[in-house]
Amino acid sequence: MAAPPLSHPSIPAPGGRSPWSFRMSGQSLAGAAPLGDAPSRFRLFPRRLGAARRFVAPVVLVLLWQLAAQAGLVSTRLLASPAAIATAAWQLIASGELAYHLAVSLRRVAIGLAIALGFAVPLGLLAGLSRLGEDLVDATLQMLRALPFLALVPLLILWLGIGEATKIALVALGAAFPIYLTLFGGIRGVDPKLLEAGRVFGLSRAGLIRHIVLPGALPQALVGLRYALGTAWLSLVVGEQINATAGIGYLVMDAREFLRTDIILVGLLVYALLGLGADQLVRFIEKAALAWRPSVLGER
Amino acid sequence: MVSGARLEVRGVSHAFALEKRALPVLQDIDFVAQPGEFVALLGPSGCGKSTLLRLVAGLEAPSEGRLLVDGAPVTGTDPSRTIMFQDPTLFPWRTVRGNAQLGPEARGTLAADAPRIEQALSLVGLASFAEAFPHQLSGGMAQRAALARALVNQPRLLMLDEPLGKLDSLTRLAMQRELAALWERERFTALLVTHDVEEAVLLADRVLVLSDRPARICADIRVDRPRPRRRDDAGLVALREEILALLGLAEAA
Ligand SMILES: Nc1ncnc2c1ncn2[C@@H]1O[C@H](COP(=O)(O)OP(=O)(O)O)[C@@H](O)[C@H]1O
Ligand SMILES: [Mg+2]
Numbered sequence: 001m002a003a004p005p006l007s008h009p010s011i012p013a014p015g016g017r018s019p020w021s022f023r024m025s026g027q028s029l030a031g032a033a034p035l036g037d038a039p040s041r042f043r044l045f046p047r048r049l050g051a052a053r054r055f056v057a058p059v060v061l062v063l064l065w066q067l068a069a070q071a072g073l074v075s076t077r078l079l080a081s082p083a084a085i086a087t088a089a090w091q092l093i094a095s096g097e098l099a100y101h102l103a104v105s106l107r108r109v110a111i112g113l114a115i116a117l118g119f120a121v122p123l124g125l126l127a128g129l130s131r132l133g134e135d136l137v138d139a140t141l142q143m144l145r146a147l148p149f150l151a152l153v154p155l156l157i158l159w160l161g162i163g164e165a166t167k168i169a170l171v172a173l174g175a176a177f178p179i180y181l182t183l184f185g186g187i188r189g190v191d192p193k194l195l196e197a198g199r200v201f202g203l204s205r206a207g208l209i210r211h212i213v214l215p216g217a218l219p220q221a222l223v224g225l226r227y228a229l230g231t232a233w234l235s236l237v238v239g240e241q242i243n244a245t246a247g248i249g250y251l252v253m254d255a256r257e258f259l260r261t262d263i264i265l266v267g268l269l270v271y272a273l274l275g276l277g278a279d280q281l282v283r284f285i286e287k288a289a290l291a292w293r294p295s296v297l298g299e300r
Numbered sequence: 301m302v303s304g305a306r307l308e309v310r311g312v313s314h315a316f317a318l319e320k321r322a323l324p325v326l327q328d329i330d331f332v333a334q335p336g337e338f339v340a341l342l343g344p345s346g347c348g349k350s351t352l353l354r355l356v357a358g359l360e361a362p363s364e365g366r367l368l369v370d371g372a373p374v375t376g377t378d379p380s381r382t383i384m385f386q387d388p389t390l391f392p393w394r395t396v397r398g399n400a401q402l403g404p405e406a407r408g409t410l411a412a413d414a415p416r417i418e419q420a421l422s423l424v425g426l427a428s429f430a431e432a433f434p435h436q437l438s439g440g441m442a443q444r445a446a447l448a449r450a451l452v453n454q455p456r457l458l459m460l461d462e463p464l465g466k467l468d469s470l471t472r473l474a475m476q477r478e479l480a481a482l483w484e485r486e487r488f489t490a491l492l493v494t495h496d497v498e499e500a501v502l503l504a505d506r507v508l509v510l511s512d513r514p515a516r517i518c519a520d521i522r523v524d525r526p527r528p529r530r531r532d533d534a535g536l537v538a539l540r541e542e543i544l545a546l547l548g549l550a551e552a553a
Contacts, residue, residue, distance in 0.1 A: 191389075193385070193387065193389045194389055194391060196359050196385075196389075197385065197389045197391075198402070198406075199359065199376075199377040200357055200359070200377050200379070200381075200382060200383050201379055201382070201402050201403035201406055201449070201453065202377070202378070202379035202403055202406040202407055202453075203402070203406045204406070207406050211391075211402065211405075211406075212391065215391075215393040216393075218393075290393075291433075292392055292393045292394070292395075292433040292434075292435070293392070293435070294435040
């Protein structure tokens with residue numbers, strides 16, 4: 001057959017633009033809408049208002065609490081007033097005590113979490129990526145998971161003593177399971193059609209894992225990480241009640257001895273803020289790593 | 301330039317194992333596509349067209365029969381035999397360009413293929429959407445992205461599974477013209493699955509009409525019309541009527 005005169009791939013229609021580049025401009029609007037600069041910008045303002053409105057009730061509650069304390073309606077032995085809590089917090093911050101205890105607690109969580117990741121990620125990969133690995137690893141871990149890990153405290157104390165090791169081990173145990181489970185589930189949940197497409201385009205097994213399995217499992221695994229951080233704080237609270245000599249938990253237990261409800265409440269507040277901060281951190285990671293997901297773009 | 305591959309499908313039958321019984325899908329399919337030939341597969345929905353392409357792609361092995369590409373048996377997938385799936389199956393975490401880059405990336409030819417990738421994206425009209433993620437595309441745009449992703453691999457055998465099915469009619473007409481031009485330039489062997497009789501006769505050298513499931517080849521029709529073809533070519537119109545009659549859909553004469 002004679003070579004066609006159309007040497008360039010995109011033959012423009014005689015009018016100049018190809019017929020669908022014209023259509024494209026029409027479609028571009030529709031295509032961009034869900035990603036939506038426009039919608040999210042529209043939402044931003046009312047959302048801010050909404051966020052401010054959300055603080056009204058808590059602020060009123062705190063004010064009422066303060067008034068009730070000042071009026072002597074609430075015993076400060078049972079519940080310190082907000083002002084007393086603020087003063088206690090300020091004193092703990094100024095003396096550097098809070099920073100010290102916070103550092104101890106954070107260290108426990110960081111080490112525990114690192115250990116959890118160190119075990120759970122390789123095991124999750126092993127079980128997720130090979131049937132043999134699944135048979136070896138998954139059944140065992142599923143059985144262990146049935147055990148409430150906090151019930152292991154007595155054993156951990158016998159094995160590891162009442163020092164740092166037990167507290168860190170508890171954090172690691174609590175965090176490891178969610179990471180393992182979601183990574184394993186995420187890997188197994190990857191769309192087989194995407195794997196087939198990868199094979200068609202010539203990806204090797206390693207390439208399939210790197211380009212399809214891992215990115216496909218990431219959203220789930222990050223949910224697991226978020227969950228793991230939650231259980232890590234919970235484990236920390238429990239762990240720090242065991243003969244601690246430092247840490248936020250120690251601060252709280254010590255305050256109890258002296259009936260300092262103000263310091264106890266500062267401790268609780270710090271726990272809450274830490275939990276919130278950790279959650280924000282993972283959300284931030286999610287936002288950065290999962291920019292391709294519509295749900296993440298739609299969030300907040 | 302890469303030349304087309306010769307595809308031999310020899311006595312291929314395929315059945316899926318359902319819970320109790322086997323579901324026969326393909327029955328004794330036998331044909332040869334010559335290098336650079338454009339073959340259209342036309343058949344009722346659910347008859348086994350996609351399955352046939354999966355077998356040729358090497359994603360699955362046939363229950364019976366043999367598949368040979370340039371004389372060598374198909375044992376697995378190969379980038380020289382690329383398929384554009386009926387669902388676009390784009391990688392959601394990759395942009396449109398990232399999706400197109402996957403094949404070259406897998407083969408380590410990303411740098412050399414960069415111009416080809418851009419060319420493929422503008423060919424399908426997605427150059428301005430190169431950085432968009434799949435969830436930001438309409439169904440038709442996703443199909444075009446999948447087409448670009450298949451094209452960058454310079455396949456010797458390109459399988460297209462209802463590639464233009466989700467496009468609006470105007471875009472579809474334009475894409476048909478692009479496909480014809482592309483095939484004339486590159487001369488890969490093409491297997492096109494389509495529902496659209498007009499599309500089949502417009503693009504193909506040969507139309508294989510498949511029966512209901514289990515699919516058998518019930519007609520092998522040569523389309524001997526000069527290219528570039530016109531939709532209103534009297535020969536094509538007559539062929540279209542003939543094929544519609546075969547499918548039992550002839551308009552009252
Ligand atoms: N993996 C599978 N397992 C069982 N049945 C399948 C599978 N894939 C396809 N089928 C069945 O085979 C038949 C042909 O499917 P397909 O090749 O997709 O048809 P089409 O001609 O519409 O592309 C259908 O009835 C479908 O349900
Ligand atoms: Mg199909």
